[in-house]
Amino acid sequence: MEFRVLRYFLTVAREGSITKAADFLHITQPTLSRQLKDLEQKLGKKLFIRSSHSVILTDEGMLLRKRAEEIVNMVDKLEAEFSSMEETISGDVYIGGGETEAMKQIARVAKDVQLRYPNIRYHLYSGNEEDITERLDKGLLDFGILIQPADISKYNYLNIPAKDVWGIVMRKDSPLAVKETIQAADLLNVPLICSRQPMKQTFSKNEFTDWFGEDFHKLNIVTTYNLAYNAAIMVDEGIGYALVLDKIVNTSSNSNICFRPLEPRLESGLNIVWKKHKLFSAAADVFLKEMQAEFSKSLN
Structure with a gap:
């Protein structure tokens, strides 16, 4: 049919x-x-009872009319939904993540989608x-941005084409500020402000403990933080030196604090x-x- x-x-x-x-249908x-x-x-x-000037539906014709109207209405609705899909997609996307410059990559994707x-x-x-x-x-949350190392075994994921660089944020008048890079030995005798998450992993294994080596437990960790913004405030007040990712806190010429990368260089990959x-x-x-298309393009 x-x-x-x-x-x-x-x-x-x-x-x-x-x-x-026939006139209406142009046939x-x-x-x-x-x-x-x-x-x-x-x-x-038999669907119609025909006369010289008109047709009348039989009982079977009435049943077919009812079902045919349902079919035609459904097809019309489906065609309308597909034809207007791009114009009508709306809703909410929930994204969570740590503080990372890679958020710029997510923001670019969001902007392209929003257009x-x-x-x-x-x-x-x-x-x-x-x-x-x-x-x-x-x-x-729909999506989460995780800084490596992180357990992603129970998730689907994309590699974000970016790397975060670890370093130390300190006051510009501090003794270590004269150095271009910070080595493990420089941190043994200073008060440290560290992210809460790496500290939870110190008794297992993570990138920072590997970087620091066997003297890790000699560190003087005076404060832990969840948000780097708050850690920067503690640094500015002279509480200590903060282990943070680069470009997360304000270290511009107008700021009292500065960033120095670790040596050897320590980077973390990211996944969404x-x-x-x-x-x-x-x-x-x-x-x-959009993320899959954009990130695969960046990795090629």
Whole structure:
């Protein structure tokens, strides 16, 4: 049964006349009559009672009219949804992550998506690995940005084409500020301010403990932090030296603090992760596809 013939049938039922229906459809009357007879033969039922000037639906014709209207309406709705999909996609995308310059990569993707889908909104949540994975697992976030090393075994993920550089933030008038890089020996006798997450990993293994070596436990860690902004305030007040990622806090010429990278250089890769088998909203799905396209382009 052809969909086109269903539309012909509905037009005849509405007009009550094959002649009027043929004029409306811009086809000849003999062509329309033949199509209707073929439909009756295919169904094995008489659909119309014909007279010289009109047609009346039989009981079978009434049933077909009801079902045909349902089919046509569904197809029309589906075509309308697909044709307007790009214009109507809207919704919310929830992204969590630690403080990292790689957020610029995410922001560029968000901007590209927003240009095509201006009704998509973004919600950002800042936290360490523990905070982000907990919210991911509860379904409160669509995506999480994790700084390596991080356990990503239970997630799908993309590698973000960027690296974060570790170093020390200190006051510009501190003794170590004259150095271009900071070595492990420089940190043995100074008060340190460290991220809470690496400190939770110190009794297992992480990049910083490997970098520092066997004297790691001799460090004088006076403060731990969750947000680097707060750590910078502690540094500015003279509490200690903060182990942070580069370009996270203000170390401009107007600031009282400065950044010096570690030597040997210590970098961390980044992943954006999401729950396996997660059913995304239309907005989150569009964002994911844009990330996949953009990041694969950057890696090639």
